[in-house]
Amino acid sequence: MRRSLILDVVVQIVFHSTLLLGIFLLMTGHNRPGGGFVGGLVVGAGISLRYLSGGIDEVRRTVPFRPWTIQGSGLMLSATTVVVPVIAGRSVMEHAKFDLHLPFYGAVHINTAQFFDLGVALVVIGTILMLLVAFGETMPSLNNPYRRQESDR
Amino acid sequence: MSIVLAASTALMFSLGTYLLLQRRLSRLIIGLGLLGHGANLLLLLSGGRRGVAGIVGSTDGKVIADPMPPALALTAIVISFAVTAFLLALAHRSWQLTGNDLVEDDLEDRRIALLAAAAELDDEELEVAAAAADPSIAPGPIAEAQA
Amino acid sequence: MRLLLPLPVLACLFGAGASMAFGRQRNAQRAIGTIALSTALVAAVAILRHTDAHGTAIAHMGGWDAPMGIALVADRLSGLMAVVSAVVLLAVLVFAMGQPGTEQEQPSFHPVYLVLAAGVFLSFLTGDLFNLFVAFEMMLTASYILITLGGRLDQVRSGMTYVVINLVASTFFVVLLALLYAALGTVNMADISERMHTLPHGMRVAFALLMFVVFGIKAAVFPLFFWLPDSYPTAPTAVTAIFAGLLTKVGIYCMIRTQTLLIAKDDRISRFLLVIAGLTMIIGVLGAIAQNDIKRILSFHIVSQIGYMVLGLGLFTVAGIAAAIFYALNQIVLKSTLLLVGGLVDHGAGSSGLTRVGGLARRFPILAWLFLLPALSLAGIPPFAGFVAKLGIIRSGLDAGQGLVVAVSLAVSLLTLFSMSKIWNGAFWGEVELVVEPEDGPTARWGATVPMLGATGVLVAVSVALAVFAGPLYSLCERASTALLDPHDYLRTVLP
Structure with missing residues (x-):
């Protein structure tokens, strides 16, 4: 496959800021526009940029985990966050907030809904990776008359 | 405002229905997408009057738009996004197997x-x-x- | 209650996540699936016991009270449906583990199956119409994947029909929600129920019809059933069995719930439902008679049997709805069992076409027994549970003075018996004819592997148990039905 120099360079520059934007949206989501779904989508868009520049191999190099693992752990994280408040005697999905004081960093405001959102983001990222893997490479197909065309690209 | 939205809902429903009756899978999927968007627009319309976003501390006593329909519409959009992706995958598979995107006879x-x-x-x-x-x-x- | 109500859903979702993360270890996936569904079963039994003793139970999600927040609400009907569904889901999962093919080859089977289970449980337990939509979509999206697992051409073709029809139904659902919200300003079911009487009569009827269409497509009632016999038989056996048993009954559950709770009794709607019921029964059974493949015959019977439940609902009497509930419970078990047997025939003899196989009763006697018991129950032969259910429907129909539709249901019952005897004659009697001679040991001896036979056997045992415990179960259904027709307890629990 022929690679485009301009696209490669631009993706190199943009990729990390896209990830940062995604994480920002994820963290800010509780009180302002944003959240797990949007954050995950933006991160996924960043990964899709990688795909555009270098194909599925580039995506594999960027994300060392399998899409299944990411999606599964996200779903588990969200489901756990939903149950934990019940153990603390509250109702399902209820969330609590508390302030921590971390050394060197300062005051941190933590809301437990954040973990639910993180799970959602992981599910979304996993889904996008799965889409890229499923459609990004030539699928093994039965008697496909168009197969040669696809691999000629 | 509301009339424009209502008219576009009607337009989307009619176009979607027309496309749904076609034999090509690609048109069918676009038709389903249009139907879904029409329904979401209807959901948005069900909220009543327009107003500013109901975020605490930013309303200044102005009329607040009902925040419920956008929330419902968002959920519906996410779901239709997933299902449309699946439909495309199915159409792709069908194209792989048969080499065209016509709906097969049952x-x-x-x-x-x-x-x-x-x-x-x-x-x-x-x-x-x-x-x-x-x-x-x-x-x-x-x-x-x-x- | 705070934990118990969401537990079946959460256990399945958590299991789905874990199952995905362990995508490569088949045994881990199997253990996770079994544990998750067992947890759901235990929780469902606990919910049923609680609701039968203390009435409607509620769990507010996120600590927000009902009309604002989403509430999970369970009454006896939800409890009953959840318990039976959990049993069937568990048995079919075990069956799938024993069947070579889908479950062994596709790492996505277990997670998707668990998401389907979560969607089914959430449909039974939710008290919010929009949440019901979400539950439906969870269930349906999972079912889209399951029905096309394997990606064969016939699966893609029938899967396309299935997906498109259900997407149109979902669009109608969104339209229903939008119109309801515009008219009443709420999507909480109890809240809708309390405000419904403020609407003009014509609008109420329109909403009832829209709900009938939305859930009727899912339940496969008369004019909206054509997708079902086309798409179900092409899926892998375990998947067909679970679809046949559960998905249409989720539609019936929603019809019962919405027509009783949201719409007050109305003679015109009642008459309309009775006509639809009669037509569904006749068209379904006639379709079944014209078919020559076990799975396709049974798929048409799903449609035909749906008619009986709509009949019970259409009467709008305590006895009628109680009979419909009992009928639904019985059908969930029966239809899954019969389609599993269809799969066993396919597995043991190489085909489920009646003209291609024969003499299975001589070759695989266990298979014949596993088919005979539920088939007789389906046709309504005493002393099986199917007889009790049909008797209940017929008696309540006669009590309500609906002689015509009762006569139709009796005729359909005879035709069902005819159709079952056609399968029996074609596949089980006669000269031994196998398309493929099975090679592995257990299949050559009994017609199937041990988990497949075990799971089917358990379901047959459950369907016999339904007959043995028909008395207490029927009175439980009657209590559920009384609560449905007089929803004071439900409304007071949700909106104190």
Whole structure:
């Protein structure tokens, strides 16, 4: 496959800021526009940029985990966050907030809904990776008359 | 504002229905997308009057738009996003297997078509047999008489 | 209650996540699936016991009270449906583990199956119409994947029909929600129920009809059933069995719930439902008679049997709805069992076409027994549970003075028996004819592997148990039905 120099360079520059934007949206989501779904989508868009520049191999190099693992752990994280408040005697999905004081960093405001959102983001990222893997490479197909065309690209 | 939205809902529903009745999978999927967007727009319309976003501390006593319909519409959009992706995958698979994106005939249709073909064959055979028995009768009139 | 109500859903979702993360270890996936569904079963039994003793139970999600927040609400009907569904889901999962093919080859089977289960449980337990939509979509999206697992051409073709029809139904659902919200300003079911009487009569009827269409497509009632016999038989056996048993009954559950709770009794709607019921029964059974493949015959019977439940609902009497509930419970078990047997025939003999196989009773006697018991129950032969259910429907129909539709249901019952005897004659009696001679040991001896036979056997045992415990179960259904027709307890629990 022929690679485009301009696209490669631009993706190199943009990729990390896209990830940062995604994480920002994820963290800010509780009180302002944003959240797990949007954050995950933006991160996924960043990964899709990688795909555009270098194909599925580039995506594999960027994300060392399998899409299944990411999606599964996200779903588990969200489901756990939903149950934990019940153990603390509250109702399902209820969330609590508390302030921590971390050394060197300062005051941190933590809301437990954040973990639910993180799970959602992981599910979304996993889904996008799965889409890229499923459609990004030539699928093994039965008697496909168009197969040669696809691999000629 | 509201009339424009209502009109576009109607337009999307009619276009979506039209596309849904086509035989090409790609058009069908676009049609379903339009139907879904029409429904979401309707959901948005159900909230009533327009107003500012209902975020605490930013309203300044202005009229607040009902925040519920956008939330519902968002959920519906996310769901239709996933299902449309799946439909595209299915259409892709269908294209891989058959090489076109037409909707295939279903099983009963094909069976009925086979029966009809068999019935036609019988007629012709009947005509051939009749012609063999009595050469003065041409095959045409028998077919007409049977019809 | 705070934990118990969401537990079946959460256990399945958590299991789905874990199952995905362990995508490569089949045994881990199997253990996770079994544990998750067992947890759901235990929780469902606990919910049923609680609701039968203390009435409607509620769990507010996120600590927000009902009309604002989403509430999970369970009454006896939800409890009953959840318990039976959990049993069937568990048995079919075990069956799938024993069947070579889908479950062994596709790492996505277990997670998707668990998401389907979560969607089914959430449909039974939710008290919010929009949440019901979400539950439906969870269930349906999972079912889209399951029905096309394997990606064969016939699966893609029938899967396309299935997906498109259900997407149109979902669009109608969104339209229903939008119109309801515009008219009433709420999507909480109890809240809708309390405000419904403020609407003009014509609008109420329109909403009832829209709900009928939305859930009728899912339940496969008369004019909206054509997708079902086309798409179900092409899926892998375990998947067909679970679809046949559960998905249409989720539609019926929603019809019962919405027509009783949201719409007050109305003679015109009642008459309409009775006509639809009669037509569904007749068309379904006639379709079944015309078919020559076990799975396709049974798929048409799903449609035909749905008619009986709509009949019970259409009567709008305590006895009628109780009979419909009992009928639904019985059908969930029966239809899954019969389609599993269809799969066993396919597995043991190489085909489920009646003209291609024969003499299975001599070759695989266990298979024949596993088919005979539920088939007789389906046809309504005493002393099976199917007889009790049909008797209940017929008696309540006669009590309500609906002689015509009762006569139709009796005729359909005879035709069902005819159709079952057609399968029996074609596949089980006669000379032994196998398309493929099975090679592995257990299949050559009994017609199937041990988990497949075990799971089917358990379901047959459950369907016999339904007959043995028909008395207490029927009175439980009657209590559920009384609560449905007089929803004071439900409304007071949700909106105190």
